[in-house]
Amino acid sequence: MKLTEYYGRRVLVDRPDWQAKQPPAPIQTLETITVGDRKIECRRCGQKTPKKIAALPNGEFYCPRCINLGRVATLNKFYHVPEPNQFVVKEPVLTWQGQLSPLQQEAAEEVATGMKKHQHQLLWAVTGAGKTEMMFRGIAAALRRGERLAVASPRVDVCLELYPRLQAAFANTTMVLLHGRQELPYRYAQLTICTTHQLLRFYHAFDNLIIDEVDAFPYAANAALLYATGQAVKEKGGCLYLTATPGPSLLRQVRQKELAVSYLPLRYHGHLLPEVRLRLTPRWRRTLDQKRLPANLVAELRRTLAAGHRFLFFVPHVRDLPGIAGALETVGFERRTFTTVHAADPERLAKVQGMRDGRYDFLVTTTIMERGVTFPEIDVFVLGADDPVFSSSALVQIAGRAGRARSRPDGRVIFWLGCPCRRVREAARQIRFMNQKGRALQR
Numbered sequence: 001m002k003l004t005e006y007y008g009r010r011v012l013v014d015r016p017d018w019q020a021k022q023p024p025a026p027i028q029t030l031e032t033i034t035v036g037d038r039k040i041e042c043r044r045c046g047q048k049t050p051k052k053i054a055a056l057p058n059g060e061f062y063c064p065r066c067i068n069l070g071r072v073a074t075l076n077k078f079y080h081v082p083e084p085n086q087f088v089v090k091e092p093v094l095t096w097q098g099q100l101s102p103l104q105q106e107a108a109e110e111v112a113t114g115m116k117k118h119q120h121q122l123l124w125a126v127t128g129a130g131k132t133e134m135m136f137r138g139i140a141a142a143l144r145r146g147e148r149l150a151v152a153s154p155r156v157d158v159c160l161e162l163y164p165r166l167q168a169a170f171a172n173t174t175m176v177l178l179h180g181r182q183e184l185p186y187r188y189a190q191l192t193i194c195t196t197h198q199l200l201r202f203y204h205a206f207d208n209l210i211i212d213e214v215d216a217f218p219y220a221a222n223a224a225l226l227y228a229t230g231q232a233v234k235e236k237g238g239c240l241y242l243t244a245t246p247g248p249s250l251l252r253q254v255r256q257k258e259l260a261v262s263y264l265p266l267r268y269h270g271h272l273l274p275e276v277r278l279r280l281t282p283r284w285r286r287t288l289d290q291k292r293l294p295a296n297l298v299a300e301l302r303r304t305l306a307a308g309h310r311f312l313f314f315v316p317h318v319r320d321l322p323g324i325a326g327a328l329e330t331v332g333f334e335r336r337t338f339t340t341v342h343a344a345d346p347e348r349l350a351k352v353q354g355m356r357d358g359r360y361d362f363l364v365t366t367t368i369m370e371r372g373v374t375f376p377e378i379d380v381f382v383l384g385a386d387d388p389v390f391s392s393s394a395l396v397q398i399a400g401r402a403g404r405a406r407s408r409p410d411g412r413v414i415f416w417l418g419c420p421c422r423r424v425r426e427a428a429r430q431i432r433f434m435n436q437k438g439r440a441l442q443r
């Protein structure tokens with residue numbers, strides 16, 4: 001193994017190897033697991049496990065929590081070399097040719113200043129604000145300072161989407177993409193793009209760490225993610241969280257001033273977020289189970305198409321899709337004008353492309369379409385918005401699919417729900433909050 005592969009990482013080594021001989025300097029040997037009286041604590045993922053569950057034959061223990069990164073056991077050690085920042089910086093660092101609006105520029109400068117000071121900061125930018133481009137300036141300056149950086153996201157699809165954009169924007173920088181679904185070998189690079197899970201392989205590696213779509217996971221701000229972040233970044237390193245929908249734990253850190261915050265309340269085209277309209281439909285579930293749709297929903301869909309607009313129609317569950325498709329046909333929507341799509345749908349990509357190309361008037365879908373996909377000029381409808389499958393951040397993201405085009409910045413968003421619901425209220429409140437800030441800027 002090349003020495004560079006130990007830089008800022010914890011590499012697993014088996015007992016025969018570490019017992020045979022001392023590793024050459026500057027490689028350090030680190031413990032993998034702390035064995036307590038009743039529990040073991042994993043040094044990689046920080047989780048504790050009762051000894052009974054973690055036991056291996058011969059009195060050894062392993063960590064079942066992070067096993068999908070390769071098994072860590074008391075038989076192993078980590079080899080580690082403190083991050084030396086051994087990079088050659090090639091100009092021009094920033095090869096992105098785009099332009100930022102004055103508001104985006106302001107936010108980009110705040111981000112860059114925070115990164116320079118190695119601050120912990122939050123960029124709260126509405127959906128469709130162009131937040132990726134707003135971190136370019138900060139990244140470029142950090143790369144020029146010779147820093148090692150990572151952009152991580154809880155979701156693989158976000159990483160896959162980011163990687164080519166960052167490659168184009170920083171064409172002269174060494175870069176690596178890491179996630180669980182790929183077998184490409186690891187290599188030392190100045191900029192790492194990875195899933196937050198992969199951060200567990202690093203140790204005090206990054207001078208600045210950026211977490212994109214930090215809310216994208218259920219219980220996103222959970223202990224495991226915080227641990228992964230905390231140990232991957234250098235002790236005096238900075239951390240930038242990017243999100244359109246900060247969860248309770250980030251908001252608490254903002255209130256307690258542990259986290260600096262920058263807002264970007266307007267979309268890239270300078271307009272506000274479309275506000276959510278709510279329609280109470282107490283028996284939506286029963287209607288749906290009978291494979292029918294609420295009459296006022298059907299009327300709304302017809303009106304939308306008559307006005308020449310296309311839309312996304314969200315429903316809570318994959319199992320709801322066939323019944324709804326049937327109900328739509330029964331009331332006269334032609335099957336060739338729409339389709340259903342869900343996460344495990346083998347034709348998912350083709351269908352999304354079909355919607356992009358205008359072959360469909362609308363898609364009936366689930367939370368899989370809540371983020372990452374942009375169709376310009378659409379409206380957004382949700383049936384059963386009070387179903388627990390829709391978290392408040394999912395609802396904000398879903399609402400944010402509307403009004404993304406400069407040509408039609410004011411799409412409509414309507415939620416049908418059975419009864420008032422805290423998550424729906426919270427989503428509507430977050431949108432209003434950002435719009436208040438946005439209006440103040442428009443004046």
Ligand SMILES: [Zn+2]
Nearest residue numbers: 042045063066
């Ligand atoms: Zn572990």
